[in-house]
Amino acid sequence: MNTTLSGWLLDVYPDLKGGLALWLIEDAGAARGRRIRLRQPFPVVFYAAGPDERLRALWKYLRSQEIPVELERAERRDLFQPHPVTVMRIQVDDPARQPALLARLASAFPDLTWYDADLAISLRHAAVYGTFPLAKVRAVVDERLAVHSLSVLDSPWDLDPPAAPLRIMRLEPDCDPHHTAPRYLQIRCERREYRLPLPTYPPPAPPIANTAMGGESLPLPHPCFSDGGGREGGRPLLVNLTAILKRHDPDLLLTAWGDTWLLPYLLELSESAGIPLPLNRDASQPVVHKQERSYQAYGQVIHRGRQVHLFGRWHIDIFNAMMFHDYGLDGILESSRVTALPVQQVARQSPGTGISSMQIVTALRQGVLIPWRKQQAEMPKSALDLIHADQGGLVYQPTIGLHRDVAEIDFVSMYPSIMARFNISPETIGDESDEFAEQAPELNLWVKRETPGLIPQTLRPLLDKRIAFKQRIPELPAWDPRKAVYKARAAAHKWLLVTCFGYLGYKNARFGRIEAHQAVTAYSRECLLRAKEAAEDAGYTVLHLYVDGLWVQKPGCAAVADIQPLLDEIAVRTGLPVALDGIYRWVAFLPSRVNTRVPVANRYFGVFQDGTIKVRGIEARRRDTPPFVAQTQMAILEYLAAASNADQLRERLPEALAYLNRRVRQLRERRVSLPELLVTQKVSRELALYRTPSPAARAALQLQAVGKTVRPGQPVKLLYLLGKPGVHAWDCLPSPCLAQVDTRLYVELLLRAAEAVLQPVGVSKEALRGRQQQALLSSFSTPTGHFLARNINNDIDIIS
Amino acid sequence: MGRTVPSITQAFLHEEASFARFRRALRRSDQLALDDLFAAARQHLAAAAYAAHALPFEIFLLAMLLEEHKEVMRLRARVEAQDGG
Structure with missing residues (x-):
């Protein structure tokens, strides 16, 4: 007797006894909330292509195997070939045994081309049934809990799916x-x-005697x-x-x-x-x-x-999950929902895998072959073509200094939007002879427009969902719990979309092709320049252009209504969605640390009209900055943000400087706890390969000495101490005492961070360092202090 | 990172470095003036990249001239304002 069950799909994996195991959280009837394990037969198909006699040899070889297979000759489409390819279709009934079979075949027939060979079972299942983690499903099962039919009731693109009652x-x-x-x-x-x-x-x-810290208990091994x-x-x-x-x-x-x-x-x-x-x-x-x-x-x-x-059941380690700090569990579940990858895998890997998984599912559904270990050469190009093509996005040097009346305009998910709008995909790169092909801006590259490409088809629903969330978020009141959830989901989409561009250009990615990548950047440069021209035509000064964003200035630009005509004009001229990131009360673009006359593209801070602070590239954003320094820098910015416009900035300075003075004193008097001084740095290579070990490497050597190994890429927490070797690895016990801390170095780090944010508002470097803090403050209370630069106005050049 | 064509910043640094001997032989005051010229060119790296010229140094020279001309215009405006007032 068959029964119908419905609920949320929790997990899918190959059952060691054959077929798949499916876990369901039931949502209806007496068994509501029950977690139940189902079984489902699920044959796996993959393909081999090559010369006829080799395929015949493969046929014989497979017939002599003990694993039962079904073989068939077929024609399929390889995106990188102009015509369909003749392939051998190999179907294995037991999904758990396919990987081992593939390994044997690949070593026995290394000359054959393999397709659809190593795909995650969840993606194959998604392609057949439309499943994804936590999909609402209805299953007809027999008394032995074997699934006879399975249907998915919702879509990964629903904005408000029914929440699963996860324990x-x-x-x-x-x-x-x-x-x-x-x-x-x-x-x-x-x-x-x-x-x-x-x-x-x-x-x-x-333990090693630690006289200074006398009171602490003995550490346990x-x-x-x-x-x-x-x-x-x-x-x-x-x-x-x-x-x-x-x-x-x-669960x-x-x-x-x-x-x-x-x-x-x-x-x-x-x-x-x-x-x-x-x-x-x-x-x-x-x-x-x-x-x-x-x-x-x-x-x-x-x-x-x-x-x-x-x-x-799932396991997620919040310290080993790639993006947990960024978007939390809601973001992980959303990534898993749209990519169809298992939650445990999504939590631990970079978003790049997510986007290629989505492409795999699209390809499987359309019967397009998915190459295994793809090798593909770049099209030959002339040297001049290469010079034109081998560029990235446009990155300008901003006008250094403090500016007011500035609006920041961003293209929404620019590169994916370009792929979707201009139909850029590996198989849509054509040549001049194509009747429907369009030439990419300034390049000798042609993009076919008539049939939608694999990548644009994959991206479109994701882009639409992201834009839908972006529209909904500002409309929701702050207390609405959906606001945070939507934000987390939008953040997950953002990461997926950001990485899809890199994968398009990576020639070893399954659907990567360097020409497609070049076409995207060419369109991006064209669109950014059109946006610049639109802004200049409308009377704005362009302060900065950065790949997908532009900072424009016009006296009196203060409200969204002022800038809306420009946004509309840019959308018309480029055909891409644009959004106003915000209008700044003031924003400061900073010079390079090495050469104060040279601006850097992504080092700035500013305050939006609602008082939100935006910082990029300064110490507070860097993970190798000790928390004490980062907090001080942000607090100084908060003092400055209290000014309601650029004219009042000067009035906030005494408070900010007094605060800085207190923080410096706190450091000098050693009233800062050790964890606040921790610096986190990565070890970049094997320790034996260092010629002059970095602080991180020296700390890692200390860890090694007590039996804790540090692998390349792993972060090390350390303190700067007086004397040699100058560092102490935090995870080496016992901890040092405050008296050993290299206070002078920390004061230097603190002043450098303070300088970065104070210089643009008129405090000179000499003023911060050359004098005693006290003297600095007293002279600051007079508004005409000679170290106050006179550049709090619109046309600032360089702060000397 | 595995680029076939050097980035514009690499090209710029390379050109600047190739004048190291010239710079060394200059007087200190002239050295600083030369540095100003290179700093001026550097402000237009994005445009130089977009131009994708086979000989980027021509673009850098033009960028130096551009900044010099802006300075001339700025000074001229100032002089005229003073003469007028």
Whole structure:
């Protein structure tokens, strides 16, 4: 007898016993709220292409395999080929066994081209059924819970989907385990709180004497490094945790350091004590570990910590989730919804994977082949063509100094909008002979316009959804809880859209093609210049142009109504959506630190008319700035922001300087706590490869000496100390005392940060440094203090 | 980062560096004036990039001239204002 179930789809993964396992949170009937595991048959298809005799050999080889397969000859479309390709279609009934089969085939037939070979199962499922994490679904199942039909009731593009009743359990140790050994595990779920003591360890070897900090208790050794002492103590922890997990049966474990410490630690404890710990909801699956790794992207070394993935339940480590600080759980769920990638994966990876997943689903649905390990050469170009094509967006040098009556106008998601509007996609790059092709601005490149490309089709709904949220957010009152949720979702879209451009240009990306990338930047330059011309025609002075934004100035420009005609004109001239980021009371573009006559494109701060402060590129935004310095800089800006217009800035200066003076004194008198002085820097390479170790490398060496390894791309928290080696790694215990801190260096950092924000409003560098702070203040109280630059007006050049 | 064509900033720094010997032989006061010229050219890097000229130094020279001419216009306006007043 078949029954119909409905609810939210929580998880999809290959079942080790064949087919797929689906987890559902039921939403109707007597079983409302029940979490149920379904099974679904789900054959997986992939393709091979190559010379006929090799395909025949492959046929024979596959027939002799023990894994049952269905083989068929077919024709399919490869986006990078002009004509359909003849391929062998290989269907495997058991999705769990396909990866192993592929690995064997790829090594036996390395000369064949493989398509659709290594796709995530959730994407294949999304392409067939339209599913995505937390989709509302209706399933017809038999008495053995095997799915006979499955339909999705909502769409990833709904703005207000019905919220799934997720049970979230938060697990966190009482302190950073990489710093000190935690003593308790704090657990919160469904308004209950638990505090489980972590096993105690045998007394440690006497710690390094730390005379200055006399009062502090002896540090415990790090549990990760203990050689198993205290395993006896593991039993109560495991028994209690098991009971708590069973009682609440959470859908999501939201942990602090769960990937890098807590879960591996608990699993190790469970193994050595011989007590199973039901972290997985699906008992038939083992917990999956992924190793840590370092890699390079965009000139930066990035470190990904190890990961622990669960089945039938999710695990997210808030400190190992890429964007958690940026958009939180709402953003992660939204990314997962629109990309169809599993929540646990979305939480941990860069948004770039998300956008290529969306392209994969589009391609699967249209029967377009998805290359595996694509190799594709760039079209030959003349040297002159290359000089024209090999450019990025336009980045101007802003006019240095303080300005008023400035509006900042941005193109909304400029690059994706260009792809959608001008139909830019790898397969739409054509040549002159195409009747419907349009030439990209200033380039010898032609874009076909008649059939919508794969990338524009993928991006369009995402762009529309983002614009819909952007329109709704300002209309909602501040108290509306949807406001924060919408913002988080819009932030998730933003990251997805930002990365889609990079992937378009990356030739090894599955749907990347350098010419498509070049066409996008060519259109962006054209559109930005058209916007500049529109502004100048309307009587504005253009202070700055930055890829997708422009800063324009006109005396009296103070209200949205003043600028609206210009926004409309730009939209007409470019065909792209534009938005007013805001009108500034005043804004200051800063010079380079190295050469004060040279402006830098992205270093500025200003105050919008509603009093919001916007800062870019200054110390407060940099992660290697100690919190004490960043807070001081922001506080100075807040003093300045209290001025209702540029004329009143001068009146705010005495207060700001008095504050700075207090902060300097606080530092000199060592009344700042150590965590406020922590500098976070990344180690950029293997420690052995440093010739002159950076502060981060020196700190990492200290960590290494106590058995804590630091991988390239991993951040190190450190303090600047007097004497050699000049740094102290924060996670090396014991902590130093305040007397050891290199106060002079911190005062220098503080003054530099203060200078960056005070110079444009008229306080000279000499005035800040050359004199005693006290003298500075007293002379400042006279409004004609000689160090006050006279440039608080509109036509400022350079502040000397 | 794996660029085929050097960026305009790279081209600019390269040109500036190629005058290092010339600069060294100048008097200190002339050195500072030369630095001003390069700083002036640097303000127009975005336009120089957009121009995508095969010989970027021609553009840099023109940018220096441009800034000089702006200065002349500014000074002329000032002189005329003083004469008038």
